[in-house]
Every structure is written in C-alpha cells, then in structure tokens.
Amino acid sequence: xxxxxYVYKFIISISVILLLAGCSLIPKETTKTKAIVxxxxxxxxxxxxxxxxxxxxxxxxxxxxxxxxxxxxxxxxTIHKPVGQPVNKDEKILSLNSLEEDDRTxxxxxxxxxxSILVNEEDTVDVGDPVGILNVYNHRITLxxxxxxxxxxxxxxxxxxxxxxxxxxxxxxxxxxxPDETTRTFACQIEMKDTYEQxxxxxxNMAEVKLILGQEEGLYLDMNHVSIDASPFVYLVDAENRxxxxxxxxxxxxxxYIKVKGLQEGDQVIRSGRVSLKEGQQVKIVDDExxxxxx
Numbered sequence: 351x352x353x354x355x356y357v358y359k360f361i362i363s364i365s366v367i368l369l370l371a372g373c374s375l376i377p378k379e380t381t382k383t384k385a386i387v388x389x390x391x392x393x394x395x396x397x398x399x400x401x402x403x404x405x406x407x408x409x410x411x412x413x414x415x416x417x418x419x420x421x422x423x424x425x426x427x428t429i430h431k432p433v434g435q436p437v438n439k440d441e442k443i444l445s446l447n448s449l450e451e452d453d454r455t456x457x458x459x460x461x462x463x464x465x466s467i468l469v470n471e472e473d474t475v476d477v478g479d480p481v482g483i484l485n486v487y488n489h490r491i492t493l494x495x496x497x498x499x500x501x502x503x504x505x506x507x508x509x510x511x512x513x514x515x516x517x518x519x520x521x522x523x524x525x526x527x528x529p530d531e532t533t534r535t536f537a538c539q540i541e542m543k544d545t546y547e548q549x550x551x552x553x554x555n556m557a558e559v560k561l562i563l564g565q566e567e568g569l570y571l572d573m574n575h576v577s578i579d580a581s582p583f584v585y586l587v588d589a590e591n592r593x594x595x596x597x598x599x600x601x602x603x604x605x606x607y608i609k610v611k612g613l614q615e616g617d618q619v620i621r622s623g624r625v626s627l628k629e630g631q632q633v634k635i636v637d638d639e640x641x642x643x644x645x
C-alpha cells in the first residue's frame with residue numbers, strides 16, 4: 351500500500367510540474383512597439399534665377415600667343431593695326447560703332463606684334479568675342495572639361511581664377527573638339543585678363559578655376575543638402591510623410607548652391623535630420639524651433 355501511495359504522490363507531482371510548464375508556454379499578449387517618427391526640416395523646391403558656374407582645377411602654362419577679346423558690342427568700323435604691325439599697350443586695335451555710343455575702341459592690353467585680326471570691317475562683335483591675336487609671351491591656364499560641361503561653354507566664356515593667393519579673371523580662348531584618349535576630357539585654355547612678368551606665376555602652379563555660365567532659371571539647393579553615394583541624391587518627404595530617396599543630376603553651381611535636375615517644384619527636400627534615414631521611414635516636418643508645421 352505504501353508503494354502505491356508513493357506512486358500516486360509521484361504522479362501528482364509530475365502533473366503539477368507539467369501544468370505549470372504548460373502555463374509558462376502560453377504566449378503572453380504582445381505589446382505593440384510604436385514606430386519612431388523622426389523630426390526633419392525641409393526646403394520646398396521652387397524655380398529661381400541664379401548665377402551659376404562650373405569649378406575646375408587648372409595648371410599654369412606658357413604660350414607665345416595672346417587673344418584679344420572685345421569687352422563691348424558693336425559693328426567694326428576701322429581696323430587700326432593690320433597683321434604684322436607692332437602695337438603698344440593701350441593702343442587702338444579696332445574701332446566699333448553702335449546705336450548706343452559712337453567710336454568705341456578695343457585696345458591692346460599688352461605690347462606685342464599683331465599676328466591675326468579675326469574680324470573684318472562691318473562685322474558685328476559681341477562681348478567676349480575674340481577679335482585678334484598678338485605674338486607675345488603669355489601665361490595661360492589649361493584644364494580638362496568633361497563631355498557634359500564642354501557643351502555649356504564656348505570661346506569667350508568668362509572665368510575667374512585663383513592661383514595661390516592671387517586672383518584674376520580671363521576668358522576661354524581654346525577648346526579642343528576632340529577628347530583626350532585617356533581622361534576623355536576636352537582640353538581647354540583660358541587667357542588671363544592681365545599680362546604678367548615671367549616670374550609672377552610658376553609654370554605648373556595649380557589654379558582654382560570658375561567658368562561663369564551666367565544666370566539660369568532652375569531648381570537650386572544648398573550643396574550641403576545633397577548626399578552622394580555612387581551618385582548624388584536627396585531625401586524627400588512624400589504625401590504620407592515618409593522618406594523617399596530621389597537621385598539628382600548636378601547641372602551647375604554658384605558660391606554655396608547647386609542647380610539640380612530630377613526634382614519638381616513643390617518637392618520637399620530634407621535639409622536637417624538626414625542622418626541614418628531610410629527609405630519609407632516615417633518622419634515629421636518641423637520648423638526651425640522644432641514645432642510641427644502641420645500641427
């Protein structure tokens with residue numbers, strides 16, 4: 351009888367243990383985790399008209415020709431210096447006539463010999479047109495322009511350059527019609543506005559070059575608001591307040607902004623709060639004080 355009694359106690363103990371274990375396996379009601387909504391600040395895209403330029407690095411070289419550019423527009427009335435004639439600095443090369451003012455003149459900016467006159471009497475010239483070439487010692491800047499950018503410039507395009515601590519201006523004087531076989535860029539040379547003594551610039555010095563394209567209408571962004579992985583992109587906020595990654599193409603830039611293609615007017619580009627954002631992530635647009643703009 352004692353054995354049966356112990357067997358019953360053992361069975362009851364095992365049953366209790368199994369019952370308790372079974373209870374612990376019953377899934378508890380799960381607590382739903384609320385998705386974290388990131389606060390962000392945005393810039394709403396709209397068309398603007400801004401000055402844009404292209405930035406490149408160039409190198410100082412020596413050349414024995416110097417282009418003379420017209421800094422005014424009009425019709426050529428008189429050629430004062432034919433080919434082969436010496437010319438002094440500030441001496442007349444051409445005279446122009448326009449509706450606004452008579453007897454405009456184009457002066458030589460250095461001493462040399464007239465190698466070529468690139469216009470004829472009665473020709474009309476615009477600002478930036480090359481009108482002559484001098485045979486004179488000269489510094490130029492040479493650089494390589496990409497296939498996309500070479501379509502945006504021409505002979506006469508204005509440029510600014512910084513060589514060390516010195517700044518100067520100039521115009522594009524030569525553009526190769528063929529790309530380099532290795533770099534696939536187009537060789538370009540820039541004539542500096544002023545002439546310099548031989549020791550002013552060392553051949554091989556680097557030059558920071560900005561090619562001035564003028565004013566263009568388009569969509570512009572602060573350059574710090576564009577992210578770059580394999581290619582440039584921005585973070586947008588869609589109609590459901592979720593993050594959307596949008597690739598963009600950079601078409602030009604100014605001092606602190608860039609012109610972009612791939613966006614539309616009204617797009618909301620995230621400018622603050624972009625760290626670790628993921629596509630589809632829920633966000634909340636706030637103002638500069640952190641207050642929700644749709645509250």
